[in-house]
Amino acid sequence: MPDCAxxxxxxxxxxxxxxxxxxxxxxAKAMPASRRARAEAAAELPEWESLRSAAxxxxxxxxxxxxxxxxxxxxxxxxxGGIVHRAADAAEARAIIxxxxxxxxxxxxxxxxxMTTEEIRLNPALEAIGARVVETDLGEYIAQLAGERxxxxxxxxxxxxxxxxxxxxxxxxxxxxYERPEDLARVAREVLRAEFAAAEMGITGVNFAIAETGTLxxxxxxxxxxxxxxxxxxxxxxxxxxxxxPGLADLGVFLRILAxxxxxxxxxxxxxLLTGPxxxxxxxxxxxxxxxxxxxxxxxxxxxEAMREALRCIRCGACQNECPVYRHAGGHAYGSxxxxxxGAVLTPAYEGLERARDLPFASTLCRAxxxxxxxxxxxxxxxxxxxxxxxxxxxxxxxxRMLVGxxxxxxxxxxxxxxxxxxxxxxxxxxxxxxxxxxxPPPLAGxxxxxxxxxxxxxxxxxxxxxxxxGRG
Amino acid sequence: MREVALFVxxxxxxxxxxxxxxxxxxxxxAGCAVAFPRAQTCCGQAAFNxxxxxxxxxxxxxxxxVFADAPAIVAPSGSCxxxxxxxxxxxFADAPGLSGLARSVASRTYELSEYLVRVLGAxxxxxxxxxxxxxxxxxxxxxxxxxxxxxxxxxxxxRDLRLVGLPDAEQCCGFxxxxxxxxxxxxxxxxxxxxxxxxxSGAEVVTATDVSCLMHISGGLSRRGSRVRAVHLxxxxxxx
Numbered sequence: 001m002p003d004c005a006x007x008x009x010x011x012x013x014x015x016x017x018x019x020x021x022x023x024x025x026x027x028a029k030a031m032p033a034s035r036r037a038r039a040e041a042a043a044e045l046p047e048w049e050s051l052r053s054a055a056x057x058x059x060x061x062x063x064x065x066x067x068x069x070x071x072x073x074x075x076x077x078x079x080x081g082g083i084v085h086r087a088a089d090a091a092e093a094r095a096i097i098x099x100x101x102x103x104x105x106x107x108x109x110x111x112x113x114x115m116t117t118e119e120i121r122l123n124p125a126l127e128a129i130g131a132r133v134v135e136t137d138l139g140e141y142i143a144q145l146a147g148e149r150x151x152x153x154x155x156x157x158x159x160x161x162x163x164x165x166x167x168x169x170x171x172x173x174x175x176x177x178y179e180r181p182e183d184l185a186r187v188a189r190e191v192l193r194a195e196f197a198a199a200e201m202g203i204t205g206v207n208f209a210i211a212e213t214g215t216l217x218x219x220x221x222x223x224x225x226x227x228x229x230x231x232x233x234x235x236x237x238x239x240x241x242x243x244x245x246p247g248l249a250d251l252g253v254f255l256r257i258l259a260x261x262x263x264x265x266x267x268x269x270x271x272x273l274l275t276g277p278x279x280x281x282x283x284x285x286x287x288x289x290x291x292x293x294x295x296x297x298x299x300x301x302x303x304x305e306a307m308r309e310a311l312r313c314i315r316c317g318a319c320q321n322e323c324p325v326y327r328h329a330g331g332h333a334y335g336s337x338x339x340x341x342x343g344a345v346l347t348p349a350y351e352g353l354e355r356a357r358d359l360p361f362a363s364t365l366c367r368a369x370x371x372x373x374x375x376x377x378x379x380x381x382x383x384x385x386x387x388x389x390x391x392x393x394x395x396x397x398x399x400x401r402m403l404v405g406x407x408x409x410x411x412x413x414x415x416x417x418x419x420x421x422x423x424x425x426x427x428x429x430x431x432x433x434x435x436x437x438x439x440x441p442p443p444l445a446g447x448x449x450x451x452x453x454x455x456x457x458x459x460x461x462x463x464x465x466x467x468x469x470x471g472r473g
Numbered sequence: 474m475r476e477v478a479l480f481v482x483x484x485x486x487x488x489x490x491x492x493x494x495x496x497x498x499x500x501x502x503a504g505c506a507v508a509f510p511r512a513q514t515c516c517g518q519a520a521f522n523x524x525x526x527x528x529x530x531x532x533x534x535x536x537x538x539v540f541a542d543a544p545a546i547v548a549p550s551g552s553c554x555x556x557x558x559x560x561x562x563x564x565f566a567d568a569p570g571l572s573g574l575a576r577s578v579a580s581r582t583y584e585l586s587e588y589l590v591r592v593l594g595a596x597x598x599x600x601x602x603x604x605x606x607x608x609x610x611x612x613x614x615x616x617x618x619x620x621x622x623x624x625x626x627x628x629x630x631x632r633d634l635r636l637v638g639l640p641d642a643e644q645c646c647g648f649x650x651x652x653x654x655x656x657x658x659x660x661x662x663x664x665x666x667x668x669x670x671x672x673x674s675g676a677e678v679v680t681a682t683d684v685s686c687l688m689h690i691s692g693g694l695s696r697r698g699s700r701v702r703a704v705h706l707x708x709x710x711x712x713x
Contacts, residue, residue: 011655011656014656014658014659015658015659018658018659018662324644324645324647324663325656325659328659328662328663329659361523361524361652361655362652362656362659363649363652364612364645364647364648364649364650364652364660364663365522365612365649365652366612366616366645366649367612367613367616367617368612368616368643368644368645370616371616384521384522384524386524387522387523387524388524388525388526389524390524391523391524391525391526396523396524396525399655400523400524400525400651400655403523403651403654404519404520404523404525404528404651405528407515407519407520407528408520408525408528408531408532411483411514411515411517411532412514412531412532412535413512413514413535414511414512414513414514417483417486417514417515421486421487424487436692436695443654444654446653446654446655446657446658447653447654447657447692449657449658449661450657450658450660450661450664450665450693450696451661451664451689451692451693451695451696452691452692452693452695452696453692454488454489454688454691454692455488456487456488457487457488457489457490457491459490460486460487460490461481461485461486461487461490461493461494461509462486462509462511464490464493464494465493465497465509465511
């Protein structure tokens with residue numbers, strides 16, 4: 001299991017991000033627009049709340065009957081001439097896909113944006129067998145050129161200022177230093193067109209898979225996924241088990257909430273519904289279609305009642321846009337594929353709480369995420385649950401144990417509470433100047449590093465209370 | 474006359490007793506008979522939010538004992554009221570002896586502005602507060618208890634008070650309990666953004682339903698040498 005990977009040091013990652021002035025400027029510039037776009041798109045629909053409820057209900061229904069829907073999907077896709085592969089974990093998925101590239105003799109590969117293939121670290125595995133893999137979503141292409149992971153679910157390089165991308169293109173592609181994003185996009189389009197023309201295999205994710213018809217639905221805005229699936233002779237689609245939907249009738253709800261939650265669009269620019277490989281007489285589409293269905297820790301999550309609804313997630317990124325921690329820290333601080341509130345839930349589930357123990361704690365529990373999640377995942381509730389699991393597993397740092405221990409010791413009875421107050425009043429004689437404290441000793445020093453601390457009142461409320469003066473009488 | 478048990482919260486008791494006094498005065502003015510059960514300490518939220526549910530349960534059990542028979546429990550804090558109402562029933566869901574009591578106490582617990590407006594139907598309590606005021610909707614009051622109109626309608630009814638809007642008002646101030654110590658720099662960055670908007674609003678006073686957020690904001694204001702004061706909603710409502 002990946003539990004042997006080192007602990008993600010969220011505190012260090014965040015502090016590094018806060019010191020990175022260019023990152024801070026870029027996040028402050030880019031993030032508010034995403035939030036506003038979602039809020040406006042949601043406010044436009046009087047039925048928004050009922051759409052959210054409907055989406056959550058459909059997902060819950062699927063999760064409650066998951067194996068049945070997966071079996072139906074598999075049999076439909078197979079009947080259409082596609083080949084379905086089930087992968088228990090990332091290693092198995094990688095082996096299946098590298099095997100397909102070899103057996104089809106298809107080593108020129110284009111990819112459209114897919115978090116699931118990021119999750120299984122597919123690209124290095126393909127490169128290791130000598131394949132040329134090119135990401136074709138503009139953001140993903142930039143991330144690939146930079147040798148970075150995407151930092152956001154739908155805007156992979158939201159952390160990167162345009163000047164940095166311009167430098168990157170100049171360095172890697174030998175272009176002039178273009179300043180306008182349109183020029184950079186044009187360069188990428190030219191490069192990618194040649195890749196599409198030569199590609200033998202196209203790899204995509206799947207936004208929704210329809211069990212009733214065997215249709216794979218891919219939602220995007222650049223048209224690159226459509227080219228990835230139409231042009232090369234082999235299409236490999238990779239999906240997590242939770243992406244299945246019962247029927248085409250369910251799709252409407254999800255297309256609406258995904259576009260509005262993700263980008264604030266009324267509809268996404270391209271929605272491809274792919275039902276089987278090319279049929280006789282058709283002029284485009286792949287000769288071979290492979291669907292790889294990944295577990296990768298999802299069935300474990302499904303069996304975990306308190307955490308199950310995280311599998312409702314449709315990867316829209318709204319919780320990331322809304323999260324003040326994400327907006328300051330950036331996606332890379334979360335140390336894995338999934339960042340932001342949903343990442344703080346999924347990474348512990350997929351990679352182990354021991355490795356990801358910091359993630360659920362790096363939140364003020366402000367609940368902004370819960371208000372925007374289109375499938376109503378109780379993200380703050382799950383963070384609280386994961387925190388308690390971390391504590392029960394003995395993963396809490398000594399400072400937490402000490403602070404909470406002291407707090408509980410002094411608040412569990414009125415006598416101790418009074419004693420704690422009295423001790424505090426003695427201690428603050430050494431610390432307080434002019435009604436405030438400028439510097440506290442460890443373990444409270446963090447507080448006064450960024451703000452003054454208040455002083456305890458000369459007398460607590462309980463010793464001032466003289467009965468109900470305010471009442472009539 | 475309605476009987477109300479005041480839960481002042483641990484922070485008010487030790488740091489801001491004037492807020493407890495103000496809350497009692499306001500409730501009295503609204504026609505309530507206010508009691509202060511002296512055995513009260515802390516709702517356990519700080520331990521709970523940090524993952525220490527056993528410790529939180531210990532404090533919550535004490536709270537349930539203290540307030541078992543109170544007809545209504547009113548706290549000058551949205552986050553403590555939300556802790557009791559939102560989490561106590563879940564904390565004791567599997568405790569046969571306490572689950573009923575937890576649910577019942579939860580259903581009788583209110584944040585101050587919520588109790589005044591939703592239960593008593595009072596908005597004008599005869600207060601006068603000559604200042605320009607910005608309202609910061611604390612996260613747990615806003616998103617936990619759904620409070621926004623309640624405190625705002627109380628503030629609008631205060632004589633000589635000029636209410637100004639706060640840009641990005643619903644953004645967290647960055648407090649988050651122990652988060653502010655563990656992730657101090659990030660918490661400080663969030664605080665700094667909040668204070669920028671407070672200063673930009675032109676307010677002389679920033680108010681909220683929670684002393685925890687106000688303690689955080691006030692610490693940031695004084696570190697920055699700002700002239701803006703942080704004042705709890707109850708203190709404004711108690712002025713006349």
